[in-house]
Amino acid sequence: MTALRHEARLALAIAAKDARAELRGRHALVSTLFFAAIVLLLFGFALGPDRSRLSEAAPGLLWLALVFAGILAVSRLHLLETDDGALEQLALYPVPRRTIYAGKALAGFAVMGVLGLIVLGAVAVLFGASVGESIVPLLVTLLLGIIGIAAVGTFYAGLTVRLPSREVMLPLLMLPVLAPLLLGAVKATAAALAGDPFGELGAWLQLLVAFDVVMVTAGAATYGYLLEDG
Amino acid sequence: MKTRIVGWVAFAAVTLMVLVALFVVPADLNQGDAQRIMYPHVASAWLAYLSFGVTALAGIGWLWRRDLRFDSVALAGAEIGVMFTAFAIWGGMMWGRPVWGVFWQWEDPRLTTTALLLALYVGYLLLRRLTDDPDRRATRAAIVGIVAAVDIPIVHFSVEWWRGLHQTATIGSPDKILNPAAPAQFVLTLVGMVLAFTLVWTYLMIRRYQLAQADLANEEAARVDRIMEARAVEASR
Numbered sequence: 001m002t003a004l005r006h007e008a009r010l011a012l013a014i015a016a017k018d019a020r021a022e023l024r025g026r027h028a029l030v031s032t033l034f035f036a037a038i039v040l041l042l043f044g045f046a047l048g049p050d051r052s053r054l055s056e057a058a059p060g061l062l063w064l065a066l067v068f069a070g071i072l073a074v075s076r077l078h079l080l081e082t083d084d085g086a087l088e089q090l091a092l093y094p095v096p097r098r099t100i101y102a103g104k105a106l107a108g109f110a111v112m113g114v115l116g117l118i119v120l121g122a123v124a125v126l127f128g129a130s131v132g133e134s135i136v137p138l139l140v141t142l143l144l145g146i147i148g149i150a151a152v153g154t155f156y157a158g159l160t161v162r163l164p165s166r167e168v169m170l171p172l173l174m175l176p177v178l179a180p181l182l183l184g185a186v187k188a189t190a191a192a193l194a195g196d197p198f199g200e201l202g203a204w205l206q207l208l209v210a211f212d213v214v215m216v217t218a219g220a221a222t223y224g225y226l227l228e229d230g
Numbered sequence: 231m232k233t234r235i236v237g238w239v240a241f242a243a244v245t246l247m248v249l250v251a252l253f254v255v256p257a258d259l260n261q262g263d264a265q266r267i268m269y270p271h272v273a274s275a276w277l278a279y280l281s282f283g284v285t286a287l288a289g290i291g292w293l294w295r296r297d298l299r300f301d302s303v304a305l306a307g308a309e310i311g312v313m314f315t316a317f318a319i320w321g322g323m324m325w326g327r328p329v330w331g332v333f334w335q336w337e338d339p340r341l342t343t344t345a346l347l348l349a350l351y352v353g354y355l356l357l358r359r360l361t362d363d364p365d366r367r368a369t370r371a372a373i374v375g376i377v378a379a380v381d382i383p384i385v386h387f388s389v390e391w392w393r394g395l396h397q398t399a400t401i402g403s404p405d406k407i408l409n410p411a412a413p414a415q416f417v418l419t420l421v422g423m424v425l426a427f428t429l430v431w432t433y434l435m436i437r438r439y440q441l442a443q444a445d446l447a448n449e450e451a452a453r454v455d456r457i458m459e460a461r462a463v464e465a466s467r
Contacts, residue, residue, distance in 0.1 A: 176349035180388035222373045
C-alpha cells in the first residue's frame with residue numbers, strides 16, 4: 001500500500017512539473033482554447049444557422065472539438081520534453097515507467113479538464129444546449145471522456161514525439177483508436193441532455209469506463225518500451 | 231520449392247471455388263446474383279481479423295524475445311491484413327449497392343468497424359516507414375499493433391450499440407439470408423471459399439515474411455558498407 005502511495009506521489013510530481021510549465025507558458029493553454037472555440041464556430045457555419053439542427057448536433061460538436069483540441073494539448077506536453085534532451089532525462093528517472101506514463105497522462109487530464117469545462121460552456125451558449133438541468137451526468141461523461149482522451153493521447157504523443165512527421169502521425173494513429181470513445185461520449189452526452197428518456201445513459205457510461213480501463217492499462221504497460229527505444 | 235507448391239495449390243483452389251460460386255451454386259432467391267459476392271467477402275473479412283491477430287501476437291513475441299523474425303511476421307500480417315480489409319470493404323460496397331441501394335450503409339456495424347480497422351492498420355504501416363533502425367521500428371510497431379488489436383473489440387461493440395441500443399441483435403443479418411431450398415450448398419461453398427482464401431493467405435504470408443527478412447539483410451549490409459566506407463576514409467587520412 002505504501003509502495004502504491006509512493007508511486008502516486010511520484011506521478012503527481014511529474015504531473016505538477018508539467019502543470020507548472022503549462023501555466024508559465026500561459027499562451028499555450030489559451031491558444032488551445034481558442035482553437036477549440038474556432039472549431040465550434042466553424043461547425044456552426046458548416047451546419048447553418050438553423051437553431052434546432054445545431055442543438056441536435058451539439059453533443060457531436062462538443063466531442064469533436066474536444067478530441068481535436070486534445071491532440072494539440074497532449075502533443076504539446078511531450079514536445080515540451082524534447083528541448084535540451086529532457087525526454088532522455090525523464091527516461092532516466094529512477095521510477096517505474098508506468099509512473100512516468102501516469103504523471104504525463106495526469107497532466108494531460110488536467111489540461112483537458114480545464115478545456116472540457118470551458119468548451120462545454122461554449123457549446124451551451126453557442127448551440128443552446130440546456131446544460132443546467134442535467135449537469136451531473138454531463139460532468140460524469142466529461143470526466144470519463146477526457147480520461148480516455150488523455151490516456152490514449154499520452155501514449156501516442158510519446159510514440160510520435162521523435163518521429164519526423166509527428167504533426168501528421170499523431171492524429172492519424174490516435175483518431176481511429178478514439179472512435180469508440182467518441183461514439184460513447186456523444187451518445188451519453190445526448191442522452192444526458194435529453195434527460196435520458198430511454199434509460200441508455202448507464203450503458204454508454206459503462207462503455208466509456210471499459211474504454212478508459214483498457215486504454216490506461218495498455219498505455220501503462222507499453223509506455224516503458226517507448227522511453228527505452230530512445 | 232515447397233512454398234511454390236503452396237502457391238499453386240492455393241491458386242487452383244481459389245480458381246475452383248470462384249467457378250463454383252459463380253456457376254455451380256444457384257443464385258439467392260431474394261438477392262439474386264449479388265449474393266455471390268458474399269463468398270469472397272466473408273472469407274476476406276475472416277482473414278483480415280486473422281492477420282491482425284497474428285500481427286499483435288508477433289508484436290508480443292518481439293517484445294518478449296527481441297528476435298526480428300517476429301517483426302517480419304508482424305509486418306506480413308499487417309500488410310496482408312490491410313489488403314484483405316480493403317477487399318472486404320470493396321466487396322461489401324459492391325454488394326450493398328444493388329441490395330440496399332447505397333454503397334455505404336451507416337447502419338451496418340461491420341462495414342463501419344472494418345473502415346476503422348483499415349485506418350488503424352494503414353497508420354501502423356505508415357509508422358513503420360518512418361523509422362530506419364530495425365529494432366526501434368519493431369518496438370514501435372509492436373506496441374501500436376497490440377493497442378490496435380485491443381481496440382478492435384471495443385470498436386466492434388461500440389459501433390454495434392451505436393446503431394441502436396434497443397434493437398435486438400439481428401442474427402439473420404442480410405448477408406446471411408440463404409436460399410432456403412438449398413442451404414447446405416451455400417454453406418459448403420462458403421466453407422470452401424474460406425479454405426481456399428486461407429491457402430492464398432498462407433502463401434502470401436510466407437512470401438511476405440521471406441521478403442521482409444531479405445529487406446532486413448539488405449539494410450544490414452548497407453549499414454555495414456557505410457561503416458566500412460567511413461573507416462576507409464578515416465584510414466586514408
